Amino acid sequence: MAQSEQEILAGLADIVNEETGLDTDSVQLDKAFTEDLDIDSLSMMTIVVNAEDKFGVKIPDDEVKNLVTVGDAVKFIGANQS
Amino acid sequence: MTTDRRVVVTGLGATTPLGGTVPATWEALLAGKSGARTLTEEWVAKYELPVHFAARLAVPADEVLAKVEIRRMDPSAQYAVIAAREAWADAGAPELDPERLGVAIGTGIGGVWTLLDQWDTLREKGVRRVYPLAVPMLMPNSPSGNVSLALGARAGAHCTVSACASGAESMGTGYEMIRTGRADMVVAGGTEGAIHPICFAGFAQMQALSTRNDSPETASRPYDTTRDGFVMGEGAGVIVLEAEEHARARGAKIYAEFAGIGMSSDAHHITAPEPEGAGASRAMIEAVGSAGLTPGDIVHINAHATSTPVGDIAESNAIRRAFGSAADAMAVSATKSMTGHLLGAAGALEGVFTILAVHNRLAPATINITDFDPAIELDVIRGEHRQLPAGDIAALNNSFGFGGHNVAFTVKSV
Numbered sequence: 001m002a003q004s005e006q007e008i009l010a011g012l013a014d015i016v017n018e019e020t021g022l023d024t025d026s027v028q029l030d031k032a033f034t035e036d037l038d039i040d041s042l043s044m045m046t047i048v049v050n051a052e053d054k055f056g057v058k059i060p061d062d063e064v065k066n067l068v069t070v071g072d073a074v075k076f077i078g079a080n081q082s
Numbered sequence: 083m084t085t086d087r088r089v090v091v092t093g094l095g096a097t098t099p100l101g102g103t104v105p106a107t108w109e110a111l112l113a114g115k116s117g118a119r120t121l122t123e124e125w126v127a128k129y130e131l132p133v134h135f136a137a138r139l140a141v142p143a144d145e146v147l148a149k150v151e152i153r154r155m156d157p158s159a160q161y162a163v164i165a166a167r168e169a170w171a172d173a174g175a176p177e178l179d180p181e182r183l184g185v186a187i188g189t190g191i192g193g194v195w196t197l198l199d200q201w202d203t204l205r206e207k208g209v210r211r212v213y214p215l216a217v218p219m220l221m222p223n224s225p226s227g228n229v230s231l232a233l234g235a236r237a238g239a240h241c242t243v244s245a246c247a248s249g250a251e252s253m254g255t256g257y258e259m260i261r262t263g264r265a266d267m268v269v270a271g272g273t274e275g276a277i278h279p280i281c282f283a284g285f286a287q288m289q290a291l292s293t294r295n296d297s298p299e300t301a302s303r304p305y306d307t308t309r310d311g312f313v314m315g316e317g318a319g320v321i322v323l324e325a326e327e328h329a330r331a332r333g334a335k336i337y338a339e340f341a342g343i344g345m346s347s348d349a350h351h352i353t354a355p356e357p358e359g360a361g362a363s364r365a366m367i368e369a370v371g372s373a374g375l376t377p378g379d380i381v382h383i384n385a386h387a388t389s390t391p392v393g394d395i396a397e398s399n400a401i402r403r404a405f406g407s408a409a410d411a412m413a414v415s416a417t418k419s420m421t422g423h424l425l426g427a428a429g430a431l432e433g434v435f436t437i438l439a440v441h442n443r444l445a446p447a448t449i450n451i452t453d454f455d456p457a458i459e460l461d462v463i464r465g466e467h468r469q470l471p472a473g474d475i476a477a478l479n480n481s482f483g484f485g486g487h488n489v490a491f492t493v494k495s496v
Contacts, residue, residue: 018150018153020150021148021149021150042214042215043214045214046213046214046215049211052210
């Protein structure tokens with residue numbers, strides 16, 4: 001079942017926190033993973049895989065480069081949840 | 083650049099089966115406590131391992147490090163970072179040019195937990211679930227790299243790998259970096275986080291481990307006639323080495339001088355020590371001679387003494403071969419009787435003990451000797467720890483590793 005944007009954001013913030021130690025409050029829709037949150041490509045891979053498990057979506061490797069901001073990821077997950 | 087500079091020790095750090103810090107560890111050591119305990123992990127029974135105990139960290143790493151540090155570092159790197167931070171703080175965490183600060187942290191086994199966890203993940207869950215940091219976590223230089231990151235050290239970060247001599251060899255590497263002018267300070271030591279079923283199984287199959295399952299605290303008994311193998315330990319020992327003039331200029335507390343190092347290899351057998359101790363004695367003679375010392379200056383030896391039937395005698399023979407009757411005046415400690423055998427961290431932790439023994443003029447006793455082996459021709463301290471003499475004194479630390487590696491170094495009072 002599809003989750004609300006707020007639920008996805010909160011879930012994603014937990015994943016980011018677990019992998020990087022960043023405060024969940026810093027994970028906001030307008031924040032860019034690389035520019036604002038300083039998340040490197042290795043951490044991003046783990047975040048993507050953990051998000052697939054948590055939200056029941058498939059995020060192809062080709063798609064990851066398009067997920068620039070947290071909002072991009074939330075939107076992609078929301079649109080692709082079954 | 084100045085070469086052949088004198089090198090001193092200005093900081094100490096450790097996380098061990100006896101304590102989470104150097105002061106806690108030293109206090110437990112002087113009190114004659116054992117860090118060995120029955121293991122509660124399910125894998126001991128699951129794989130029917132013949133040994134049920136080990137010397138685990140007194141303070142688990144997850145009580146010290148942030149959650150994300152635990153997640154992104156193998157236990158071997160976690161322990162190194164804990165010990166390095168303590169050592170660096172103890173040295174006063176001085177401001178210096180990062181290009182003059184080096185790191186040398188060795189390990190015997192490396193990231194075995196990460197390697198095998200990730201292999202399980204690959205087989206059970208597929209490639210996409212393999213952690214992207216798997217390789218930088220499992221590589222043996224991961225502790226060294228992580229310590230250099232933690233401290234911003236840019237003079238070079240090295241990893242020596244010589245089994246149970248790794249930690250001592252790293253201290254020698256750090257000493258050479260300063261002596262030859264590559265760095266002014268080096269954070270040096272060894273680490274091991276290898277209490278993993280495969281290491282247990284491998285050492286047990288070699289008959290290298292004590293099987294005294296009903297009494298873990300008395301299982302590590304170097305020099306006792308009933309010794310039956312070593313006790314697996316884990317942890318890290320790290321020191322801060324510093325050019326003497328650099329330490330004096332900033333008014334640093336100086337524990338001792340790191341005076342000399344000797345290394346050799348046996349080329350005899352991949353695991354068995356050469357029984358006459360020819361290679362080991364050469365390392366000891368070099369460690370004393372290169373420091374400008376004579377055997378008569380050495381008042382204390384922290385022996386490698388792992389509590390194996392063959393190894394303890396081979397080392398005793400090597401000490402006699404190196405020093406002859408001068409060995410009568412050397413008070414010997416086998417601290418693995420309390421810490422267990424920390425493998426790649428052993429020589430480093432025992433280096434910390436050797437430095438403290440010279441600094442505090444107190445040599446720890448060896449515990450669990452109820453029937454002293456008459457084949458051991460050494461003055462082994464038993465019962466109470468022993469006061470070392472006043473005046474200029476020096477001590478020797480011995481470490482030997484599978485592969486035939488022999489590393490000895492000397493420490494002088496300042």
